[in-house]
Amino acid sequence: MVEVPGLTERGETILKQLDALPQAEKARFLVELSGTPEGRQALHEVKSIVHTLEQRFGHSDPREITKEIGRLGLSDKAMIERIKDVARISDRANRAELSRLYELTRGLKKGLGLGI
Numbered sequence: 001m002v003e004v005p006g007l008t009e010r011g012e013t014i015l016k017q018l019d020a021l022p023q024a025e026k027a028r029f030l031v032e033l034s035g036t037p038e039g040r041q042a043l044h045e046v047k048s049i050v051h052t053l054e055q056r057f058g059h060s061d062p063r064e065i066t067k068e069i070g071r072l073g074l075s076d077k078a079m080i081e082r083i084k085d086v087a088r089i090s091d092r093a094n095r096a097e098l099s100r101l102y103e104l105t106r107g108l109k110k111g112l113g114l115g116i
Contacts, residue, residue, distance in 0.1 A: 006049075006082075006086060007042075007045050007049070007086060007089070007090075008041070008042075008045065010038055010041075010042070011038075011041060011042035011045045012089065014033065014038065014039060014042040015042055015046065015089045015090070015093050016089065017029070018030070018033070018092075018093055018096065019089055019092050019093070026096045026099075026100070027096070027099070027100045027103065030043075030096060030097055030100050031100070042093075043093070043097060045090075046090045046093045046094050046097070047094070049086060049087075049090040050090055050091070050094045053065060053087055053090070060087065060090065060091050060094065061091060062084060062087040062088040062091050065083065065084070065087050066084060069083065069084075
C-alpha cells in the first residue's frame, strides 16, 4: 500500500488561499507562489500528493477517490475526510498550475509564429 503524503500547515494555508481565488486571479497568484521558497515547496507538495494518489488510486480526481475509498471499506471517518480534503486541494492546485503552464506555452508558441 502506498502511503498518501500530507500537506505541511503552511503549504495547506497557501493552497487554501489559491483555492479561494477566482479563476482569473489564480495564474497571477501561482506566478507569485513560484517566486517564493514557501510557494515552491507548496507546489512541490502538490505534485508529490497528486503522483502518490495516482499510484494508490489510479487517478487524482477527488470524486473518483471517494468512490475508491468506499470500495476499499475504510471506516475511519476523520481519515477519510482528511484524504478527501487533501485530494481536493491538491487536485485544484495542480489543475491551476497545469492551466497556467498551458497558457504560457501557448503564448510562447503564438509569439513564434511566422505572422503570415
